[in-house]
Amino acid sequence: MTEYFIRRLLQSILVLFLISLVAFGLIHAAPGGPTQMMMAPGVSPETAKIQAHNLGLDKPVPTQYVIWLTNMLKGDLGHTFKNNLPVGEVLWPTVGNTIKLMAFAWFISLLIAIPWGIYNSTKVYGISDQTANFVSYIGFAMPAFWFGIILQELFSLKLDWLPLSDMYDMDKQGNFGNLLYHLILPCSVLVLGFLASYSKYARSSMLEVLEQDYIRTARAKGVPERKVIFRHALRNALIPIITIIGLDLPILVGGATLTESVFNWPGMGRLFVEMARSREYSVLMAITLITAVVVVAGNFIADILYKIVDPRVKLGSKGGKSA
Amino acid sequence: MTSKKKWLSLLVSLSVVSTLFVGCGSKDEASSTPKDEGNTDSSATTGTEGTKEATGPVDGGTLTYGSFSDIVSVNPLFVQDTASGDAAEFMYAKLYDINRTGEVVAEPWSLAAEPMTVSEDGLTYTIKLKDSAKWSDGEAITADDVVFTFNSIKDPKVGSPGMSGFDKVTKIEKVDDLTVKITLKQVYAPFQYVLSTQIVPEHILKDVKPEELQKNVYGTDPAKTVSSGPWVWKEWKQKQYLSFERNPNYWGPKPHIDKIVYKIYADQNTEVQALIKGDVDLLGGIPVTQVDAVKSRDGLTVIQEPGPQYEYLGFNFNPDNFKDKFVPWAGQKTRQAIAYALNRQGMIDNVLKGTGKLMNAPFLPGSWADPGDAAVNYAFDPEKAKQLLAEDGWTAGSDGILTKDGHRFSFELQYNSGNSRREQVASVIQQNLKDVGIEVVPKALDFAAWVDQNLTPGKYPAILMGWSLNNPDPDGETTFSSKYFPPAGQNQGFYKNEKLDKLWEEGTAVVDQEKRKEIYKQIGQEISTDLPYVFMYQYGTPTAYNSKVKFAEEDAPESSLAYGYFFHLINWWVDAK
Numbered sequence: 001m002t003e004y005f006i007r008r009l010l011q012s013i014l015v016l017f018l019i020s021l022v023a024f025g026l027i028h029a030a031p032g033g034p035t036q037m038m039m040a041p042g043v044s045p046e047t048a049k050i051q052a053h054n055l056g057l058d059k060p061v062p063t064q065y066v067i068w069l070t071n072m073l074k075g076d077l078g079h080t081f082k083n084n085l086p087v088g089e090v091l092w093p094t095v096g097n098t099i100k101l102m103a104f105a106w107f108i109s110l111l112i113a114i115p116w117g118i119y120n121s122t123k124v125y126g127i128s129d130q131t132a133n134f135v136s137y138i139g140f141a142m143p144a145f146w147f148g149i150i151l152q153e154l155f156s157l158k159l160d161w162l163p164l165s166d167m168y169d170m171d172k173q174g175n176f177g178n179l180l181y182h183l184i185l186p187c188s189v190l191v192l193g194f195l196a197s198y199s200k201y202a203r204s205s206m207l208e209v210l211e212q213d214y215i216r217t218a219r220a221k222g223v224p225e226r227k228v229i230f231r232h233a234l235r236n237a238l239i240p241i242i243t244i245i246g247l248d249l250p251i252l253v254g255g256a257t258l259t260e261s262v263f264n265w266p267g268m269g270r271l272f273v274e275m276a277r278s279r280e281y282s283v284l285m286a287i288t289l290i291t292a293v294v295v296v297a298g299n300f301i302a303d304i305l306y307k308i309v310d311p312r313v314k315l316g317s318k319g320g321k322s323a
Numbered sequence: 324m325t326s327k328k329k330w331l332s333l334l335v336s337l338s339v340v341s342t343l344f345v346g347c348g349s350k351d352e353a354s355s356t357p358k359d360e361g362n363t364d365s366s367a368t369t370g371t372e373g374t375k376e377a378t379g380p381v382d383g384g385t386l387t388y389g390s391f392s393d394i395v396s397v398n399p400l401f402v403q404d405t406a407s408g409d410a411a412e413f414m415y416a417k418l419y420d421i422n423r424t425g426e427v428v429a430e431p432w433s434l435a436a437e438p439m440t441v442s443e444d445g446l447t448y449t450i451k452l453k454d455s456a457k458w459s460d461g462e463a464i465t466a467d468d469v470v471f472t473f474n475s476i477k478d479p480k481v482g483s484p485g486m487s488g489f490d491k492v493t494k495i496e497k498v499d500d501l502t503v504k505i506t507l508k509q510v511y512a513p514f515q516y517v518l519s520t521q522i523v524p525e526h527i528l529k530d531v532k533p534e535e536l537q538k539n540v541y542g543t544d545p546a547k548t549v550s551s552g553p554w555v556w557k558e559w560k561q562k563q564y565l566s567f568e569r570n571p572n573y574w575g576p577k578p579h580i581d582k583i584v585y586k587i588y589a590d591q592n593t594e595v596q597a598l599i600k601g602d603v604d605l606l607g608g609i610p611v612t613q614v615d616a617v618k619s620r621d622g623l624t625v626i627q628e629p630g631p632q633y634e635y636l637g638f639n640f641n642p643d644n645f646k647d648k649f650v651p652w653a654g655q656k657t658r659q660a661i662a663y664a665l666n667r668q669g670m671i672d673n674v675l676k677g678t679g680k681l682m683n684a685p686f687l688p689g690s691w692a693d694p695g696d697a698a699v700n701y702a703f704d705p706e707k708a709k710q711l712l713a714e715d716g717w718t719a720g721s722d723g724i725l726t727k728d729g730h731r732f733s734f735e736l737q738y739n740s741g742n743s744r745r746e747q748v749a750s751v752i753q754q755n756l757k758d759v760g761i762e763v764v765p766k767a768l769d770f771a772a773w774v775d776q777n778l779t780p781g782k783y784p785a786i787l788m789g790w791s792l793n794n795p796d797p798d799g800e801t802t803f804s805s806k807y808f809p810p811a812g813q814n815q816g817f818y819k820n821e822k823l824d825k826l827w828e829e830g831t832a833v834v835d836q837e838k839r840k841e842i843y844k845q846i847g848q849e850i851s852t853d854l855p856y857v858f859m860y861q862y863g864t865p866t867a868y869n870s871k872v873k874f875a876e877e878d879a880p881e882s883s884l885a886y887g888y889f890f891h892l893i894n895w896w897v898d899a900k
Contacts, residue, residue: 031772083396084538090561149592157600164600165593170387170564170584261589264597266562270589274562279771 012296016289023288024068027281028061055081068285078282087282091271095253095290097167098260098267100179102252105187109194114241116195117202121210121237122229132199139196148189148262155185165264186263190256201244205237212236239306246302250294384897385582386872389594389603393562393587398542399521400475400483406587412889413567413583414550415521416575418450418469423881423890425690425795427515432575432893434464434551436501439518445510445834448518452501455574458524459555466497471525473505480533488517512831512839516794524549553578553893562587579896598623604871604897607888608864611676611744622870627678628882629863631687632791634745635856636665636736636752641817644784649730658854660711662701664759665752669703671860674747679860684847685790685799687883688861692797692840694847701857708759717760725760733762737777738787740767744862745787752787781809781817789862793885797843800827803855818855871898 052058056067071078077087120129156164163169163182172178209215210233218232219225257269268287275283394407399415402408419439420430429435436453456464475481477489491514494506507514523541527549531539540547545556545565553575554567565585569578586603588594595613597603599620609617609625618625638658642648652658671679680688683698717725717732725732736752738745749765756763768777777783790802801807804827805819823846830842851858866880866888878891 031769031775083543085543094562152593152596157596160600164596164602165588166563166602170586173560262593264588264590264593266560271562277771 008300012300015296016292019292020069020072020285020289021065024065024281024285025061027279027284028064030279057081068282072289077286080280080283082278082280087286090283091268091286091290094266094268094271097265098256098269099252100167101183101186101260101265101267102190102256104183105190106194106252108187109191109198110245112191113195113198114202117199118206118229118234118237120199121203121206122225124207129203132203135192136196136200139192139194142192143258144189144193144256145258145262147192148186148259151185151188152262165262167265186256186259186265189259189262198241198245201241202237205240206233209233209237242305243302246298246305249298249301250291253291253294380579380873380894380896381898382577382579382896383581384579384871385584386580386895386897387584387586387602387604389597389606390585390587391591391594391608394559394565396537396542397548397556398536398539399523400472400481400485401537401542403484406585408886409889410556410565410567410585411521412552412886412892413554413585414548414552414556416456416551416553417519417521419515419519421516421519421795421884423884425884427519432553434469434522439515441515441834445512446507448505448507448514449498450503450505450518452503453574454501456551457572457574458526458549458551459570459572460524460549461572462524462526462549464522464524464551465500466503467500468522468525469503470495470497471529472520472522473503475523475528475533475536478533481536482534485517485520488514510832510834512834513794513796513798516796519794522551524551554580554583562589576893578893580892598867598869601869601871605866605868605888607866609867611674611678611865614676614678614865617867623867624869625865625867626880626882626888627863627865629679629861630882630887631793631795631885632789632863633682633685633687633861634748634787634789634859636661636859637786637788637816637856638818638854639781639784639786639816640819640855641781644782647730649728651727651730651732651734654715655853656711656715657717658857659701659852660708660715660759661756661761662854662857663704663711664708664761665701665755665857665859666703667701667859670748670751674744674751675860675862678865679862682858682861683851684858685802685850685856686797686843686847687792687795689883690795690797691836692843694844694851697844698847698851700851705755705759712759719760723760724762731762732760733764734784735764735766736785736787737766737768737773737783739770739773741770748859749787778815779810781815783815786815791885795884797839798827798831799846800831803827803850816855820849820853820855823849823853873898 049058056064059067068078077091079086080090116128116132120126120132123129152164155162162185167182168175168178169182215228215232218228223232253268256265256267257273259265260267260270261273268290271283272287275287388409390406390409392404392406394410395404396402397407397410397414399411402411416432416434418434419427420433422428422430427439429438434452434456436451440449441447442449450469452464452466452469458464473489473492473495476483476485477492477495479486491507491509491511492505493508494504496504496506498504505518527547528536528539528541531541542548543559545559548556550556550570553570553573555570556565557568558564558566564587567583567585569581586597588597591608591610591613594603594606595609595617598606598609598617614625614627617623638652640650640653642650645651652661667681671677671681681700682688683700684694686692686694712725715727717727720726720731736749738749740746746765746767749763749767753763753765778786778788801813803814803818803820804812804824805814805817805821806812806824807814808817809815826842826846826849830839830846833839833842863882866882872895874891874895878894881887881890884890
């Protein structure tokens with residue numbers, strides 16, 4: 001187990017390193033640099049050169065990468081080019097805001113989707129199952145921004161029950177109750193999206209297990225249906241569900257750019273789009289790395305949960321399950 | 324001088340997301356009748372004015388402004404984007420202000436005590452400061468601050484975007500604590516507008532090295548940004564809002580509004596909804612596709628007058644940009660034919676929903692330098708266009724596209740992606756020109772890449788682009804004179820006309836406005852005949868406000884000025900519901 005984790009850890013570090021290398025290269029290969037976006041065209045080429053020099057942008061890209069990597073390892077994420085703000089100061093609040101939104105939506109959707117999917121697997125093509133089908137079609141088909149606008153129009157403008165956008169009212173910054181109030185609409189949009197996939201996963205995973213020989217055996221032995229479902233089927237069906245949840249963890253940090261835009265949620269998805277437009281290399285790199293770290297962590301967590309749910313799974317020399 | 328014009332940060336910040344919404348909504352709204360618009364508009368206006376007179380100015384309350392982008396730095400030495408400029412408007416007094424008709428004046432809230440005096444020879448400008456003016460930390464505002472600010476802008480090591488405005492300045496002197504004298508090396512009429520500027524505090528910044536000024540926290544840290552205006556900066560929640568409160572040390576007439584919230588929205592649709600809901604009181608940059616939706620709401624007033632910016636179809640005259648080095652519009656008649664072929668009024672009516680004005684020369688309609696009828700107006704006339712093209716030697720090819728000396732008349736028209744207005748206008752151009760036998764291939768490019776690879780080096784066949792005029796001076800030498808070819812200059816289409824080169828120079832070499840007017844009239848005539856661009860229209864980003872926002876008629880927003888949506892903000896008040 002320990003040996004496995006160490007090996008996976010080293011692999012992950014290598015993966016992160018490669019991701020950073022490729023991302024750095026790609027970001028710098030995009031035409032138009034940060035000075036381009038900073039300067040009015042009237043500024044003379046000489047001044048532009050002085051600026052680029054002050055910012056270290058005139059060095060060759062590999063040198064810039066080494067500098068960036070060295071600073072990164074020291075825990076320094078760098079500064080924005082435009083106004084010299086520490087990247088952390090720009091980035092961390094948006095990460096927190098995105099996690100608040102996504103974690104809430106995700107938790108609620110799991111809470112609804114998994115029991116619902118399990119229930120539906122026992123009553124295939126019943127009313128509840130058909131409803132779930134319908135909801136998932138809508139969830140898959142309806143663009144998040146469009147549904148968001150409909151909700152805003154109805155609940156905020158017409159009925160005036162809920163706030164239109166933002167995390168807090170202007171005069172209630174940091175108030176938790178106010179945050180929950182503001183979470184309702186954007187979360188509804190996200191939950192609908194999540195519900196669609198998770199309830200389907202839960203249902204089909206259960207159905208697959210219920211067709212297994214050991215379930216038939218259990219039923220043949222006269223085990224009560226309740227017990228068949230919860231004791232025999234559920235534990236086995238949960239394994240793939242948990243894997244999917246683990247692999248979906250990165251959604252928590254980067255999954256909702258459109259929803260964030262519509263509800264003016266000051267999150268990381270929005271930041272990424274804005275920073276890409278103004279070619280803020282250091283912020284982009286930081287966001288890329290955070291996302292990469294979360295993806296790798298998601299894999300780890302999926303593996304651990306896998307083991308807890310099913311002790312038969314051996315996390316051994318084979319290098320674990322692959323994504 | 325080049326800093327007078329700048330790329331519209333609006334263009335930069337138009338998000339792909341909102342374009343989606345704009346695109347969705349545009350078709351439906353096109354059908355509403357102009358008659359209705361007129362009615363709603365006027366009734367709303369009278370409604371607000373009625374209440375205005377009844378109550379009179381009230382002190383207190385909060386004004387919330389909705390913006391599409393966050394600030395970069397409010398340090399006046401470095402402001403280039405609209406959001407930072409907006410914030411600086413609240414926080415800083417200007418040396419001189421610009422009145423509704425575009426003249427430089429000393430208002431009660433200007434730092435200058437009286438109008439500037441210009442010497443007989445037009446070379447020396449003397450500025451007298453008010454003795455009451457103070458920084459928000461209580462220090463007096465003196466000639467030292469003015470000299471420090473101007474020297475910093477002039478210093479190449481600082482990297483201020485205003486630098487070129489000072490390239491004709493030889494000396495900046497402090498005469499006494501309240502008097503500054505500036506000497507120019509040649510007569511340069513637009514210089515008066517350079518003096519309508521915000522000043523930074525010497526006592527805070529004097530020990531910062533010039534090359535470190537831009538990186539300094541002054542301008543990004545509210546607590547450290549000492550300012551001079553009616554409101555001081557209290558808080559900055561990045562990507563969310565900025566807040567400003569009444570400056571306790573303010574020396575000028577007391578502002579009525581207590582607090583200003585500058586709220587940032589990621590999406591234009593949400594922004595408009597926020598105005599409708601009342602989360603926002605004043606909103607600039609409403610997409611034209613949403614104007615009707617806003618006007619139909621009770622209590623909302625839309626200002627539709629176009630702003631200080633115009634759009635153009637720019638030709639490139641550098642043969643290197645064309646296949647076989649053949650410039651299709653080398654002939655003046657061909658350029659005029661293109662102008663006749665375009666239905667510009669149709670674009671204003673349908674794409675801009677009436678929020679634009681035709682332009683025939685690079686001077687804003689109605690400004691003092693507007694040449695009026697002296698400039699040639701190309702009314703929509705495809706037959707005339709065809710005739711001119713034939714006279715210039717174009718004949719129809721087998722596929723219906725014109726040819727000349729074996730060259731097909733086909734060109735690529737570039738513009739920035741994500742700008743729904745340009746996308747639509749480009750397709751109208753494509754259709755209009757197809758009708759006279761010219762093939763247009765519209766091409767949308769990412770703004771940053773476009774500026775870097777095409778605009779700055781002047782590498783493109785034709786562009787659909789706009790200029791924003793930061794001040795009311797008509798000088799356009801850096802845009803049209805052959806002295807300013809890329810990469811150093813802004814004449815990106817390599818346009819050369821010796822007569823115009825000379826006239827542009829003459830235009831800034833006299834201070835007398837009447838004489839200048841005459842010169843710009845000649846320029847208007849020549850440039851509209853020769854057509855380095857097809858001048859399309861003056862356009863705007865409509866502003867709307869709700870019934871909470873009050874102002875006397877003489878303090879109403881002025882669209883034709885930069886930051887004119889905050890015109891005389893110090894005199895406005897809000898209903899304290």
